[in-house]
Amino acid sequence: MLKELKEFMLKGNVVDMAVWFIFGAAFATVVKSLVANIVMPPIGLLLWKVDFSSLYIALDGKTYESLAMLEEAGAPAIKYGLFINDTVGFLILGTVIFFMIKSINNLKKKEEEKEEEPAKKADDILLLEEIRDALVSKKKK
Numbered sequence: 001m002l003k004e005l006k007e008f009m010l011k012g013n014v015v016d017m018a019v020w021f022i023f024g025a026a027f028a029t030v031v032k033s034l035v036a037n038i039v040m041p042p043i044g045l046l047l048w049k050v051d052f053s054s055l056y057i058a059l060d061g062k063t064y065e066s067l068a069m070l071e072e073a074g075a076p077a078i079k080y081g082l083f084i085n086d087t088v089g090f091l092i093l094g095t096v097i098f099f100m101i102k103s104i105n106n107l108k109k110k111e112e113e114k115e116e117e118p119a120k121k122a123d124d125i126l127l128l129e130e131i132r133d134a135l136v137s138k139k140k141k
Contacts, residue, residue: 027093027096028089028093031089031092031093031096032085032086032089034089034092035085035086035088035089035092036053036085036089039088039092040052040053040084040085040088051081052081052082052084052085053067053081053082053085054066054067054081055079055080055081055082055084056070056077056078056079056080056081057077057078057080058070058075058076058077059075059076059077059078060075060076062075067079067081
């Protein structure tokens with residue numbers, strides 16, 4: 001059983017999957033930064049200068065000047081602005097992954113089509129086959 005596990009872990013697919021997982025985690029961090037620092041500020045500016053990351057509803061009934069003050073007080077809150085940022089990030093990440101998978105599948109399809117096409121035989125092979133067929137037909141007569 002340990003031998004099978006070792007063979008499975010050392011196969012290219014598992015190693016490739018681990019590399020892609022690490023790459024995906026790093027890519028998600030970049031997308032989160034893209035959303036928080038580049039995409040959402042202009043959207044917030046267009047929508048009455050709203051900073052989405054600072055939108056919240058305090059659940060203790062008190063009013064706080066900022067999200068930082070709310071967190072410092074340890075008050076419970078619904079941080080729906082952060083949820084909006086994360087949702088936009090998810091949509092961007094999902095779209096990028098969709099197009100990556102689609103392009104990989106197209107490349108695989110092209111590879112499969114190339115493999116299905118029979119290789120063209122060389123002229124000398126075709127000539128030898130004609131000679132063989134001619135000899136076989138003479139033999140039958």
